[in-house]
Amino acid sequence: RTALPRTATRAFSASARAKAETLVFLETKGDSLVPSAANAITAAKKVGGKVTGLIIGKDEASVKPAVDRAKKMGLDALLVRTSPALEHALAEPTAPVFAELVKKGGYTHFAAGHSALGKNLFPRVAGLLEVQQISDVMSIQDENTFTRPVYAGNAISTVKSTDSIKLFTVRASTWEPAQEGDKEAEVDVKEAENVGPEWVSEELVKSERPDLATAPTVVSGGRGVKSKEAFDETIIPLADALGAAIGASRAAVDSGYADNSLQVGQTGKVIAPNLYVAVGISGAIQHLAGMKDSKTIVAINKDADAPIFQVADIGLVADLFEAVPELVKKVEEA
Numbered sequence: 001r002t003a004l005p006r007t008a009t010r011a012f013s014a015s016a017r018a019k020a021e022t023l024v025f026l027e028t029k030g031d032s033l034v035p036s037a038a039n040a041i042t043a044a045k046k047v048g049g050k051v052t053g054l055i056i057g058k059d060e061a062s063v064k065p066a067v068d069r070a071k072k073m074g075l076d077a078l079l080v081r082t083s084p085a086l087e088h089a090l091a092e093p094t095a096p097v098f099a100e101l102v103k104k105g106g107y108t109h110f111a112a113g114h115s116a117l118g119k120n121l122f123p124r125v126a127g128l129l130e131v132q133q134i135s136d137v138m139s140i141q142d143e144n145t146f147t148r149p150v151y152a153g154n155a156i157s158t159v160k161s162t163d164s165i166k167l168f169t170v171r172a173s174t175w176e177p178a179q180e181g182d183k184e185a186e187v188d189v190k191e192a193e194n195v196g197p198e199w200v201s202e203e204l205v206k207s208e209r210p211d212l213a214t215a216p217t218v219v220s221g222g223r224g225v226k227s228k229e230a231f232d233e234t235i236i237p238l239a240d241a242l243g244a245a246i247g248a249s250r251a252a253v254d255s256g257y258a259d260n261s262l263q264v265g266q267t268g269k270v271i272a273p274n275l276y277v278a279v280g281i282s283g284a285i286q287h288l289a290g291m292k293d294s295k296t297i298v299a300i301n302k303d304a305d306a307p308i309f310q311v312a313d314i315g316l317v318a319d320l321f322e323a324v325p326e327l328v329k330k331v332e333e334a
């Protein structure tokens with residue numbers, strides 16, 4: 001297999017050049033630019049028009065060597081955006097900053113290296129901007145048309161984008177790195193705006209009770225239980241008597257009877273205990289999706305036609321407020 005030719009740096013026609021404005025994210029490691037940042041600049045220049053670099057960091061001092069180098073790499077301008085939350089360029093805080101910059105700056109193109117960071121950040125920025133990302137760009141044919149490898153590099157696909165903003169990551173090895181020159185770009189340093197959520201701390205709920213995901217016995221309550229107080233007075237004593245974990249239907253969770261970490265079903269936990277006791281749960285298909293593989297299913301419901309009885313091994317048609325306390329007593333006596 002022959003090596004792919006490196007892409008020429010000459011930009012397109014004067015009209016394309018006049019319209020395009022490209023922002024290029026320059027990745028840093030420690031206080032320095034990563035090598036692929038220089039390749040990304042070359043790709044951004046290929047689009048034509050004005051090219052603005054973007055460096056982020058905890059504060060100005062932490063990225064100074066990167067800024068001093070980048071401003072000599074033929075950029076028209078260089079933005080530096082700082083915030084303690086941007087120190088490690090985590091996707092959650094960083095993506096909203098990027099999306100805001102692109103929108104406010106009216107950029108037509110936003111580029112970055114196709115590195116682990118670019119691959120993590122850019123899809124999120126694309127989502128926020130509601131455009132399609134173009135990944136691993138090897139060449140740029142005009143300001144709308146890009147080539148990229150597909151099928152693990154066995155074919156090259158040409159992608160023409162009609163999005164208002166072209167968001168793309170570039171394959172470093174196919175672009176010559178931009179060189180430092182004498183001209184220096186103007187540097188604009190500001191605190192970042194629109195920083196996304198930061199990781200602050202975590203509080204884990206500690207419980208003596210068996211874990212719902214792995215417990216051999218689970219007692220779940222549904223809307224039929226009718227209130228949080230009743231949930232605590234019926235479901236919890238039965239779970240205690242059986243040494244069981246507690247579960248709940250979505251209706252019970254949505255009504256505030258139980259924490260949403262206890263939801264069983266399609267959008268909750270999928271479990272398969274030895275014994276699953278469904279109390280006041282109708283047996284909607286979305287609930288069954290989370291518990292139908294349980295070895296023995298016991299259902300207590302006052303409606304003999306409730307669908308839960310179709311999957312139950314043992315069914316008790318009864319008012320739960322009478323049946324459950326009686327059951328608790330019997331289990332405790334046994």
Ligand code: FAD
Pocket residue numbers: 221222223224225248249250251252263264265266267268269279280281282283284285286287290300301302303306318319320321
């Ligand atoms: P209900 O359907 O209202 O049933 C209450 C039952 O209690 C009834 O059968 C009634 O006969 C019985 N009852 C009432 N009073 C008594 C009494 N005194 N004694 C005995 N029985 C009594 N649901 C989930 O559970 N988990 C999910 O993950 C989930 N994901 C969903 C995802 C999607 C996309 C959608 C659309 C829905 C999802 N749902 C999920 C909701 C699901 O469709 C049902 O609305 C929900 O499971 C109903 O919960 P329930 O059985 O507690 O309430």
